[in-house]
Amino acid sequence: MLEVRDITKVFGELVANDHVNVEVGKGEIHALLGENGAGKSTLVKMLYGSLQPNGGSILWHGNATTITSPSAARSLGIGMVFQHFSLFESLSVAENIVLSLGADKVLADIAEQTREVSHNYGLPLNPETIIGDMSVGERQRVEIVRCLLQNPELIILDEPTSVLTPQEADNLFVTLKRLKDEGRSILYISHRLEEVKQMCDWATILRHGKVVGECDPAKETAGSLASMMVGGDIAQIKRKKTKAGDGKPLLELKDVSLPAASPFAVALKNIDLAVNAGEVLGIAGVAGNGQSEFFDMVSGEVTVASDAAVTICGTQAGAKGINRRRKLGAAFVPEERLGHSAVPDLSLTENLILSRHGSDAAMFTSMGPIGFIQRDKVHEVAAKIIEEMDVRKSGEDPDASALSGGNLQKFIMGRELDRSPAVMVVNQPTWGVDAGAAARIRQTLIDLARSGSAVVVISQDLDEIMEISDRIAVMSDGRMSLPHNADDMSREQIGLLMAGMEGGSEQEGESAHVH
Amino acid sequence: MFIELERRPAHSTLYSALSPFIALILTLVAGAILFAVMGINPAKGLYSFFIEPLTEVWSLHELAIKAAPLILIATGLSICFLSSNWNIGAEGQFILGAIFGSILPVLFHEQVGIWVLPAMMIMGMIGGALWALIPALLKTRFGANEILTSLMLVYVAELFLDWLVRGAWRNPEGFNFPETRSFSPGQILPEVLDSGRAHYGAVLAIVAVLIAWFMMAKTIRGFEVKVIGQAPKAGQFAGFDAKRVTIVAFMISGALAGLAGIAEVSGAIQQLRPTISPGYGFTAIIVAFLGRLNPVGVFAAGLVLALSFLGSEAAQISLGVSDKLGRVFQGMLLFFVLACDTLIHYRIRITGWAGRARTGET
Numbered sequence: 001m002l003e004v005r006d007i008t009k010v011f012g013e014l015v016a017n018d019h020v021n022v023e024v025g026k027g028e029i030h031a032l033l034g035e036n037g038a039g040k041s042t043l044v045k046m047l048y049g050s051l052q053p054n055g056g057s058i059l060w061h062g063n064a065t066t067i068t069s070p071s072a073a074r075s076l077g078i079g080m081v082f083q084h085f086s087l088f089e090s091l092s093v094a095e096n097i098v099l100s101l102g103a104d105k106v107l108a109d110i111a112e113q114t115r116e117v118s119h120n121y122g123l124p125l126n127p128e129t130i131i132g133d134m135s136v137g138e139r140q141r142v143e144i145v146r147c148l149l150q151n152p153e154l155i156i157l158d159e160p161t162s163v164l165t166p167q168e169a170d171n172l173f174v175t176l177k178r179l180k181d182e183g184r185s186i187l188y189i190s191h192r193l194e195e196v197k198q199m200c201d202w203a204t205i206l207r208h209g210k211v212v213g214e215c216d217p218a219k220e221t222a223g224s225l226a227s228m229m230v231g232g233d234i235a236q237i238k239r240k241k242t243k244a245g246d247g248k249p250l251l252e253l254k255d256v257s258l259p260a261a262s263p264f265a266v267a268l269k270n271i272d273l274a275v276n277a278g279e280v281l282g283i284a285g286v287a288g289n290g291q292s293e294f295f296d297m298v299s300g301e302v303t304v305a306s307d308a309a310v311t312i313c314g315t316q317a318g319a320k321g322i323n324r325r326r327k328l329g330a331a332f333v334p335e336e337r338l339g340h341s342a343v344p345d346l347s348l349t350e351n352l353i354l355s356r357h358g359s360d361a362a363m364f365t366s367m368g369p370i371g372f373i374q375r376d377k378v379h380e381v382a383a384k385i386i387e388e389m390d391v392r393k394s395g396e397d398p399d400a401s402a403l404s405g406g407n408l409q410k411f412i413m414g415r416e417l418d419r420s421p422a423v424m425v426v427n428q429p430t431w432g433v434d435a436g437a438a439a440r441i442r443q444t445l446i447d448l449a450r451s452g453s454a455v456v457v458i459s460q461d462l463d464e465i466m467e468i469s470d471r472i473a474v475m476s477d478g479r480m481s482l483p484h485n486a487d488d489m490s491r492e493q494i495g496l497l498m499a500g501m502e503g504g505s506e507q508e509g510e511s512a513h514v515h
Numbered sequence: 516m517f518i519e520l521e522r523r524p525a526h527s528t529l530y531s532a533l534s535p536f537i538a539l540i541l542t543l544v545a546g547a548i549l550f551a552v553m554g555i556n557p558a559k560g561l562y563s564f565f566i567e568p569l570t571e572v573w574s575l576h577e578l579a580i581k582a583a584p585l586i587l588i589a590t591g592l593s594i595c596f597l598s599s600n601w602n603i604g605a606e607g608q609f610i611l612g613a614i615f616g617s618i619l620p621v622l623f624h625e626q627v628g629i630w631v632l633p634a635m636m637i638m639g640m641i642g643g644a645l646w647a648l649i650p651a652l653l654k655t656r657f658g659a660n661e662i663l664t665s666l667m668l669v670y671v672a673e674l675f676l677d678w679l680v681r682g683a684w685r686n687p688e689g690f691n692f693p694e695t696r697s698f699s700p701g702q703i704l705p706e707v708l709d710s711g712r713a714h715y716g717a718v719l720a721i722v723a724v725l726i727a728w729f730m731m732a733k734t735i736r737g738f739e740v741k742v743i744g745q746a747p748k749a750g751q752f753a754g755f756d757a758k759r760v761t762i763v764a765f766m767i768s769g770a771l772a773g774l775a776g777i778a779e780v781s782g783a784i785q786q787l788r789p790t791i792s793p794g795y796g797f798t799a800i801i802v803a804f805l806g807r808l809n810p811v812g813v814f815a816a817g818l819v820l821a822l823s824f825l826g827s828e829a830a831q832i833s834l835g836v837s838d839k840l841g842r843v844f845q846g847m848l849l850f851f852v853l854a855c856d857t858l859i860h861y862r863i864r865i866t867g868w869a870g871r872a873r874t875g876e877t
Contacts, residue, residue: 299752300754301751301752321754322751322752322753322754323754326754332752334752336748339746339748339749340746340748340749340752341749341752342749343741343742343745343746343749344745344746345745346741346742346745350738353735353738354742354749354752354753355752355753357735357738357753358753358754365735367734370734370735370736371734371735371736371738372733372734372735373733373734373735373738
């Protein structure tokens with residue numbers, strides 16, 4: 001019914017989809033599997049008309065078709081349910097649906113249809129309910145019903161179960177089976193392997209923008225799917241490493257739990273971890289399994305109630321904020337460069353002050369609580385960082401947003417390394433960074449560890465984790481696996497841990513109970 | 516047909532700097548058209564509105580009297596706006612400042628001495644700051660929208676003042692007129708120069724501008740405001756407390772509005788009346804944006820907007836038009852400033868019905 005041939009999408013230098021071929025038959029539930037950044041979202045956005053391909057063709061019922069916009073996709077019969085919902089919280093279910101269907105619809109008719117369709121498919125909804133009062137699972141129902149009202153032949157679901165409770169997910173599966181029995185096709189994006197094994201008729205596996213395999217998931221093991229996803233076939237990059245674990249622990253976490261702050265956040269569950277002097281500890285995991293919540297907790301942007309839960313260089317710091325943790329010798333680099341680790345519209349020198357006004361108050365400010373900024377000193381240190389990290393920039397002191405991703409990241413890393421931190425925690429150090437800068441950043445992290453610091457690298461790039469880590473732990477659904485020596489871990493083991501299963505065995509871990 | 520605003524990849528620094536001037540010119544052009552429609556010679560209309568008030572010494576004093584509260588309030592508002600807190604209630608903070616500052620002259624009429632005026636000014640700042648603290652706390656504690664709460668508190672303040680001057684604080688010797696006692700000479704802000712009425716409120720405004728400029732450009736406190744306003748997540752990373760910034764920014768802008776209120780009452784009106792402001796607190800919002808939220812820019816913009824007050828009075832006399840015309844000019848100015856700023860950052864794109872009704876995931 002739908003055939004994608006040699007489709008290619010390029011963003012700048014990044015090839016997000018490289019000659020991808022996918023075929024979805026009538027009445028088929030087709031899984032798109034892949035790590036984050038593998039190109040799944042790019043592909044479905046092209047199918048839904050939000051993005052236009054640079055090459056290749058889309059065949060709909062055998063005819064080459066150009067899908068210019070989401071509304072064009074809808075009129076062809078392609079519907080999509082997004083991972084993050086696009087609903088107005090202050091409006092009712094029916095009002096939200098009318099808004100997306102077009103101006104010529106009557107509210108009362110839509111309300112009636114909504115009631116009917118939602119009951120027929122086992123997704124009961126009251127059209128008058130205000131979205132703001134609904135749970136996340138119910139909101140997803142609204143999205144699905146909205147999609148069904150357009151009577152689509154192909155429904156695209158983007159990680160639908162990532163926001164659902166196990167019971168809600170079970171209900172969703174019943175609905176999907178029913179849609180399939182009616183002859184509708186479903187393109188199902190997920191990285192939950194058990195779910196895909198149970199539900200899907202066929203799977204296409206993407207890795208780094210390319211199709212690396214196709215299979216009938218029911219005939220595969222979760223392990224073989226995982227190794228296809230993370231690329232067990234790629235030659236392993238191994239360097240000579242010093243023996244890990246000979247230093248004293250500089251960062252310790254003891255049984256840290258934190259509830260989720262919002263419906264889309266992940267709760268942290270009983271995290272224990274000790275990072276020693278002299279080692280790089282890599283934390284692998286698929287995006288959205290609690291890595292950013294973990295980072296915020298370690299950095300002190302979000303504090304925990306018990307001071308003893310986090311220990312930095314021998315001092316309890318769980319209840320202390322980020323600047324006090326910095327003063328204990330820790331440094332942090334968040335994932336998002338523009339807007340988190342740097343303010344886009346402030347200059348580089350001002351962004352230097354951003355993370356160091358507290359830890360280096362004596363150097364950068366005077367006049368006590370007034371905090372007069374010593375511009376000369378700030379400029380001097382900024383110039384030193386720019387030179388040491390080889391930051392390429394135009395102009396004397398450009399805004400952070402004027403730098404390329406790699407150069408800004410080098411500056412941000414240099415900003416923290418300049419303090420010679422005893423503990424360094426980095427989230428996604430080379431995300432969206434060109435290869436040259438990425439290599440340099442990884443080298444500085446290894447060098448920092450070898451000089452006696454404890455370094456934590458959170459990354460979704462398994463190659464990066466394997467390349468620089470002495471020990472590897474994996475995050476899944478807000479839990480942290482026990483760290484193992486990197487040399488003893490296979491990609492398959494890591495892949496299984498990423499999918500929420502204990503490494504080395506086919507037994508399900510607790511977190512894999514999604515159905 | 517859909518009209519979409521599409522973000523420009525880069526915005527021109529030249530146009531950003533020119534934007535207030537372009538807005539000013541557009542306002543003049545629109546004003547000329549307005550005069551023409553009203554059957555008044557546009558050149559004569561614009562002359563009596565914008566030039567005539569600048570030709571005499573006494574009217575320059577009036578300009579300073581009108582500009583001082585605008586600059587004081589707008590200086591505070593620009594700090595508040597830079598922190599992404601939208602205090603629309605400066606008018607109410609102005610009134611509460613005037614009321615708090617008037618406690619001494621109204622209730623302790625006999626008190627004179629060198630300490631009285633500074634005490635009145637400080638009381639005024641406290642009054643404004645406390646009034647501004649209400650929307651700040653409602654926002655930080657309950658997430659209430661500060662635009663609505665601060666605006667609604669304006670009307671509470673106005674009615675409170677009205678009640679005071681008609682009731683508890685009415686002048687016992689005032690023949691039942693709704694006004695308080697006249698302040699005694701030691702409770703009145705003196706005139707700066709012998710040549711006219713302009714009082715020390717203008718000096719306070721200049722001092723406030725200098726302090727605000729120093730804070731925003733040179734200190735960590737100003738840096739904190741900018742970071743929280745532009746990128747809250749980065750502010751969290753810097754260890755800044757967004758709630759504290761919200762409260763402090765509101766209190767600074769409330770204090771300056773309150774200072775403007777008591778300076779106006781003490782210097783220009785010299786008693787409390789049911790109405791003590793021609794809308795300074797609202798006009799100051801225009802001043803803050805026209806001045807690009809920069810204390811020095813606010814100083815210049817305050818003079819321009821003060822001129823629009825004088826101009827509407829002058830035009831009322833020389834052209835016989837409604838004094839609401841000043842409001843129209845102020846409204847047009849704000850409109851053009853915001854429109855210019857928007858068009859510097861975005862371009863307009865018109866798409867057909869087939870366009871993207873729902874752009875989906877971003």
